[in-house]
Amino acid sequence: MLQKKLDSLKNFLSEKNVIDIIFFGSAMRGKSFPRDFDVFVLVNEPYSVNQKSKLSVKMKDEGFSPVVMTYPELLENDFLWSLIHEGMSVSFGKIRDKLNMKSYDIFMFRHNLEGSRKVQFYKALRQMSIHYPFGNGVLLVETEFAGLFEEFFETWKVDHIKLPLQMSKNFVGPLKRWFG
Numbered sequence: 719m720l721q722k723k724l725d726s727l728k729n730f731l732s733e734k735n736v737i738d739i740i741f742f743g744s745a746m747r748g749k750s751f752p753r754d755f756d757v758f759v760l761v762n763e764p765y766s767v768n769q770k771s772k773l774s775v776k777m778k779d780e781g782f783s784p785v786v787m788t789y790p791e792l793l794e795n796d797f798l799w800s801l802i803h804e805g806m807s808v809s810f811g812k813i814r815d816k817l818n819m820k821s822y823d824i825f826m827f828r829h830n831l832e833g834s835r836k837v838q839f840y841k842a843l844r845q846m847s848i849h850y851p852f853g854n855g856v857l858l859v860e861t862e863f864a865g866l867f868e869e870f871f872e873t874w875k876v877d878h879i880k881l882p883l884q885m886s887k888n889f890v891g892p893l894k895r896w897f898g
Contacts, residue, residue, distance in 0.1 A: 819887065
């Protein structure tokens with residue numbers, strides 16, 4: 719389904735003044751059933767509010783939740799970090815790959831589980847072998863799987879926070895060797 723959505727975005731690249739379209743949000747974080755498909759549309763200046771509105775309506779009709787900005791608007795916004803962390807450009811692929819970066823999320827969690835419920839929780843967590851334990855209640859997870867972990871913690875009703883982390887791909891090998 720994700721590939722089908724990405725393919726349909728390519729049609730919007732031919733719109734006047736559209737530079738690139740970047741897919742981001744819950745679908746890119748690996749949520750099982752994303753509620754929406756967030757897209758960022760980078761446009762050339764000048765791009766009027768009216769033009770942005772028309773493009774947004776067209777994209778909403780196709781099932782997307784668009785954010786349309788010019789390059790200067792993007793640089794003035796905290797949004798750029800999210801695009802680097804999880805974004806997939808229709809034209810160029812994963813943005814972080816172009817920057818030789820790897821995206822992770824640090825999950826910190828705490829629970830009040832007791833007895834067999836606590837044992838079941840940790841057994842289920844160990845079976846999700848796509849994470850690196852950093853310590854008691856701290857996990858490092860590749861961003862592509864962050865949605866699965868959010869759903870996991872919500873299912874178990876475990877309090878948690880998620881912090882994004884970018885690192886050079888040069889650090890990934892030593893990190894994986896350290897955690898085995």
